[in-house]
Amino acid sequence: MSRFSILNENKMAARICNREDNHYYKHQMIKAILQMYSDEIYKAMLNGERVQITGVGTLIPEVKVH
Numbered sequence: 001m002s003r004f005s006i007l008n009e010n011k012m013a014a015r016i017c018n019r020e021d022n023h024y025y026k027h028q029m030i031k032a033i034l035q036m037y038s039d040e041i042y043k044a045m046l047n048g049e050r051v052q053i054t055g056v057g058t059l060i061p062e063v064k065v066h
Helices: 009-017 027-046
Strands: 051-054 062-065
Touching: 009 027, 027 051
Parallel strands: none
Antiparallel strands: 051 062
């Protein structure tokens, strides 16, 4: 049985916060932004909409709902 770790807003915020190119954004701010994106994705998926995420790994990911 393989072990895996769940990636959540807190872990993603820590990764972004620790990047060399992040000089301005604090952990809590990044976490709040990611929480807003994940809420929008969750709501869209509950409504049966197709979700496309681009710009992953940047501080400004883009979420498109179709």
